Amino acid sequence: MYKLIACDLDETLYGNDRTIPARNVEAIKRASELGVKFIPATGRGYNSVRETLVDLGLLDKEGEYVISYNGGAITENKGNRLLHFQGLPFEEAEELYRRGLNYDVCIHVYTREMVYAYNITQEEIARLSKRMQVTEVFDRDLQFLAGQDIAKVLYENRDFDYLKKIEEELKDITGNMDVSFSSNRYIEFNSKGVTKGAGLRFVAEMLGIKREETIAIGDNFNDLSMIQEAGLGVGVQNTIQGMRQYCDYITEANNDEGGVGEVIEKFILNPADNR
Numbered sequence: 533m534y535k536l537i538a539c540d541l542d543e544t545l546y547g548n549d550r551t552i553p554a555r556n557v558e559a560i561k562r563a564s565e566l567g568v569k570f571i572p573a574t575g576r577g578y579n580s581v582r583e584t585l586v587d588l589g590l591l592d593k594e595g596e597y598v599i600s601y602n603g604g605a606i607t608e609n610k611g612n613r614l615l616h617f618q619g620l621p622f623e624e625a626e627e628l629y630r631r632g633l634n635y636d637v638c639i640h641v642y643t644r645e646m647v648y649a650y651n652i653t654q655e656e657i658a659r660l661s662k663r664m665q666v667t668e669v670f671d672r673d674l675q676f677l678a679g680q681d682i683a684k685v686l687y688e689n690r691d692f693d694y695l696k697k698i699e700e701e702l703k704d705i706t707g708n709m710d711v712s713f714s715s716n717r718y719i720e721f722n723s724k725g726v727t728k729g730a731g732l733r734f735v736a737e738m739l740g741i742k743r744e745e746t747i748a749i750g751d752n753f754n755d756l757s758m759i760q761e762a763g764l765g766v767g768v769q770n771t772i773q774g775m776r777q778y779c780d781y782i783t784e785a786n787n788d789e790g791g792v793g794e795v796i797e798k799f800i801l802n803p804a805d806n807r
Contacts, residue, residue: 540750555790573599580664603731625682637687712754729757
């Protein structure tokens with residue numbers, strides 16, 4: 533039986549209106565009653581998923597966890613207890629910031645508690661207002677964050693081909709980083725070895741759960757590492773085309789229709805139907 537589910541949030545657990553479809557909520561709660569761990573896995577920080585944990589009945593629960601910053605932090609929900617943190621060295625974060633000034637991007641810098649944004653558009657402000665608090669900055673370097681832990685840096689632009697071009701041009705400084713894409717608008721830079729897959733492995737090993745007892749669900753390339761790490765890697769119906777080949781199963785339902793609920797129903801609540 534599957535004992536652990538690691539699940540992406542945006543465009544996977546959430547519908548496009550930023551709420552969790554009722555089908556997902558009901559299935560997750562039923563799985564939790566069976567002792568299955570449901571672990572949100574997000575590129576954002578722990579504080580940004582608090583409302584989600586409330587909706588799922590997981591807030592402040594002992595023995596329940598969140599993978600945040602793409603695996604850069606692992607937190608137990610009880611008391612918001614940080615178990616693991618691996619951020620970017622300040623020098624690498626500052627170089628990304630400086631290089632980002634040369635591109636048509638909004639730059640996000642994540643510390644443990646805050647998100648700072650340079651060159652942010654009104655559209656991005658509106659988008660992020662539904663997800664997390666952001667502080668707009670105008671500094672041309674990162675000295676205002678000297679001495680603070682930097683979780684990750686990302687660039688935002690709606691042109692995916694432009695982001696791929698940036699990825700190529702930054703390879704001279706990203707050798708010690710993990711680089712991924714998300715939401716068809718972000719290129720994300722984490723410390724080497726920081727991935728959602730590594731986060732899933734950390735939690736599973738900590739709990740003594742075997743790889744074949746884990747499920748990972750996602751929709752975009754920053755989810756690929758955990759989809760490949762899990763015993764069962766799942767893409768919801770709206771998963772981007774380039775990642776579908778790596779998934780063991782693609783749901784019939786998309787993120788608006790409760791694709792996560794479909795997975796839980798099929799593989800945990802009614803597994804005998806698959807024989």
